[in-house]
Amino acid sequence: MSDEDNDRYRAPALDKGLDILELLAGVDGGLTQAEIAKRLGRSPNEFYRMLDRLVRRGYVTRIDGDRFSLTLKLFGLAQLHAPPRRLASFAVPVMRELAEASRQANQLVVFDRGNPVVIAQQEAPGYWGISIRVGSRIGLFDTGSGHVLLAFRAPPERARMIAEHLGDGDADGRVTPEFLARLDLIRARGYETMPSAQTAGVVNLSAPVLGADGTAIAALTVPYITLINAPTAPDIAATTRLVVEATARLSDMTGAGFTSEDAP
Known part of the structure; x- marks a missing residue:
């Protein structure tokens, strides 16, 4: 032309x-x-x-x-394109193996236009498990996935995520020194474990899927429940290790092809 x-x-x-x-x-x-x-x-x-x-x-x-x-809106729009679908395709076999090994359900979550969003879900192999529908938008401050997505982002990105989540709301009541210290702890140990703020008796076990730049592009979470009728199922400590191992595999698989620019 x-x-x-x-x-x-x-x-x-x-x-x-x-x-x-x-x-x-x-x-x-x-x-x-x-x-x-x-x-x-x-x-x-x-x-x-x-x-x-x-x-x-x-x-x-x-x-x-x-x-x-x-804001992160452009990153959110990018989530409608190939990267999340490609990430989910990488993740599904690993998520299936995690469900079999842990006897628990699990889900893959990314940050999209102000909220963590479930982009893949794996059912528990037995009768019992906590499932969240694909496409569900969940909390940023009160979920293990939200904590992990914030913990493994640089401070400026973290601030933009929080601002987009809150909109015109006041962050002062949420972003306390104690909350920031918790994010530092999550980053240092490599995972989050916390009681569910939505369902009694559930403990969220979450770890990051990291891109090539060390930034979280997703969080993998097991909503852990104690299976009384399955005494040989892994306990919470063993399940946490399984989650961390699964995210390490996914990080190795995606790290060469994903950076924080592929994440929302």
Whole structure:
């Protein structure tokens, strides 16, 4: 296509919006409207309406009052494309083996547009198990999967995930020093174990599937229940080891082909 054809089919407003998104994608800490204009060589007034629309549509958020930063919405949209399907296809055989070895159900979870979302589910092999439907959106602060997804993200990404989850809500009541210390502990030991906040008698055992850059692209979780009628089933400590081993295998399988850019 010639330069003349390129000019004929230009869409200035779209170009302006894409310029903003591409610029913010390479900046930590966000930029003010004036800084965006300066870097793009334009007048600040040219970007007021565009920034307003990007904020209203959820692609950009305001931080510290006058700075603009990307949300994770673009990553969430990417989850509708090949990476999550490819990840699930890698994971299903490992999840099946985990269910057989542990006698428990398990699920694979990614972060998508403000919430952890179940993208694959493996039933328990026996009569009893806790199942969550594929596509279910679960809590970020009160689930093992949510904790793991936060723990294995860099602080700026973690902050964006929390902001997107809360929307206009106040994070102060959730993001306490104790909560951040728990995330540090999870990262140090490599997994989370916590009583379910939704179902009595269930303990969530969660570990990260890591991309090539060491960032969590997914969490694998066993909602562990004590099987009284299956005395030879692995106990909670043994099941935790099985979960960690399964995620290590998945990390090896996906690490060469996935990075945090493939995750939401």
